[in-house]
Amino acid sequence: MINQLQQKYQLSLLLLLGVVAVLGVLPFAVIRYLEGNLIAAVIDITLVLGIIMLVVYAYLSLHIRVVSIVIAIFINTGVVVIGSANGIDSFLWIYPVFVSTFILVKPVEAFIINTLAGIALALLSDIFVIVSLDSYIISILMLSLCSFVYASHSAKQFSLLETLNTVDALTGAFNRRAMSVDIKAALATAERNGGKPMLAILDLDYFKAINDKFGHAVGDQVLKDFVAITTSQIRQYDRLYRFGGEEFVLLVPQINEHYHTFIQHLRTAIKNALKTPDGKEITVSFGVAPWLPGTTEDSWLKRADKALYLAKNSGRDRAIFSDE
Numbered sequence: 001m002i003n004q005l006q007q008k009y010q011l012s013l014l015l016l017l018g019v020v021a022v023l024g025v026l027p028f029a030v031i032r033y034l035e036g037n038l039i040a041a042v043i044d045i046t047l048v049l050g051i052i053m054l055v056v057y058a059y060l061s062l063h064i065r066v067v068s069i070v071i072a073i074f075i076n077t078g079v080v081v082i083g084s085a086n087g088i089d090s091f092l093w094i095y096p097v098f099v100s101t102f103i104l105v106k107p108v109e110a111f112i113i114n115t116l117a118g119i120a121l122a123l124l125s126d127i128f129v130i131v132s133l134d135s136y137i138i139s140i141l142m143l144s145l146c147s148f149v150y151a152s153h154s155a156k157q158f159s160l161l162e163t164l165n166t167v168d169a170l171t172g173a174f175n176r177r178a179m180s181v182d183i184k185a186a187l188a189t190a191e192r193n194g195g196k197p198m199l200a201i202l203d204l205d206y207f208k209a210i211n212d213k214f215g216h217a218v219g220d221q222v223l224k225d226f227v228a229i230t231t232s233q234i235r236q237y238d239r240l241y242r243f244g245g246e247e248f249v250l251l252v253p254q255i256n257e258h259y260h261t262f263i264q265h266l267r268t269a270i271k272n273a274l275k276t277p278d279g280k281e282i283t284v285s286f287g288v289a290p291w292l293p294g295t296t297e298d299s300w301l302k303r304a305d306k307a308l309y310l311a312k313n314s315g316r317d318r319a320i321f322s323d324e
């Protein structure tokens, strides 16, 4: 989910860069050719074609991160080559290329790539007889530093946006939107690779009575405690989502033959740790549905919900498995 948002954003930036490369660099290639500067024209054309091909590949393959890194290295290499081959006019391209690098890759990576390109250009170019080396170093350093600060700030804002978009504000569990995306991904992986994921709906027992007796604020705290306890018991790639109210969904991407034991252990661990303010244990009912071939998001949730209904109706504080 998080990555999807970022991927779409990064892909739109790549497409924009492709357009800028065509509109911004192609006319120069033609001008260089008409001026008789064949080497510069060939380098410009190579740069434009290279960027177009990489952007198209990113669009088709969705290997956006890798392609972004390749393009960043490609345009920095290009600016070093053309800057040292063609003198001051092409040398000035280092400034837009440096800023583009920060759009393409992570701030630290951009800073490293830019520094290497900046040093290479300083060593290879012969324009420092007319341009002050000090001014060059200070101006590209200032540009990189400003871009670094701006790119780092944007990355932080992006991460905040992702959190707001995928996390339930009260409990910190993932929200339904994230759940739906992750379920679809788990189903696709299971169909393709033959793994076996599992989905369970976890519902706190007699939660209304806790609200009624201790108030809504205590009820809220119980929900937060439930998420903290459950999250501490599950593995790194297992995910907990707030389905609504006091109902949560647990998605386990890969189960083995011991998954009944895992669920019973989790249920007991929650019961032992989750308490009302007067120390009484709070129990949870589970409806568990391991993946079966042909499962859809809807049928998976329905099977888990049916199992949960049975768990509630047969006394609560238990797990019912839909494969039984």
Ligand SMILES: Nc1nc2c(ncn2[C@@H]2O[C@H](COP(=O)(O)OP(=O)(O)OP(=O)(O)O)[C@@H](O)[C@H]2O)c(=O)[nH]1
Binding pocket: 170, 203, 204, 205, 206, 207, 208, 209, 211, 215, 216, 217, 218, 219, 220, 223, 244, 245, 246, 312, 316
């Ligand atoms: N404090 C608090 N209460 C909530 C929240 N969302 C839903 N609830 C309450 O959760 C309660 C759910 O009640 P019921 O659906 O009857 O479930 P229950 O009392 O747990 O009964 P069983 O599930 O049958 O064991 C309702 O009183 C809702 O008002 C929330 O965000 N905070």
